[in-house]
Amino acid sequence: MLTEELIEPDTLLVNGDRISVSVRMPWYRGLPLSSVGGIEFSIDKAIVPTKSITFTVEGETYTLAELAERYDKSWYVLDSAIVEGQLPDLADLGEGPTHEVSVLLNLYIPYLTVADDVMMIRERDTKTLEMKEIA
Known part of the structure; x- marks a missing residue:
């Protein structure tokens, strides 16, 4: 529905061995966190391990498994969410400051x-986003 606005510009961050990007709700109204049915995240086609x-x-962080039980919390359309995971091997990433980032979000x-x-x-x-390191 709002696919082109899923990944927020200028939000690709690296913090040690973790990589993150901010995403927006691709639906027209808020949903319970249990509606997040899966996330795939990659950088330069190197897949961030799902686990x-x-x-x-x-301000609350959940594993994908924990989201399934969170009927009591919602993701609102005006709120950004941060998808974070283990940084793939740097040898698998392209050179330079910009990288191709892809996020697939399954929503019930x-x-x-x-x-x-x-x-x-x-x-x-x-x-294509510029990667920024958090010191």
Whole structure:
């Protein structure tokens, strides 16, 4: 729906062995955190290990497994979330200050059903961003 706005510009950060990017809700209204059905994150086509990915919203950080149980917290459309994970091997990344970043977000829409199942949307955004290191 709002794929081209999923990854926020100028948000690619490296902090030690962790890499992060800010993302926005690709839906027109807020959803419970349990609606996040999966995230794929890559830089220069090097995949960030799924088990290392965390999701931070409103100052609270969750693993992907923890999100499934968070019906009590919501991700609002005006709020950014931070997707963070283990930095892939630097040898797998392109040279230079800019890198191709891709995020695929699977979102369940709990109030819509398709064929007796909850609707899921898959939104991918890819942007070229400058990597900034946090000292």
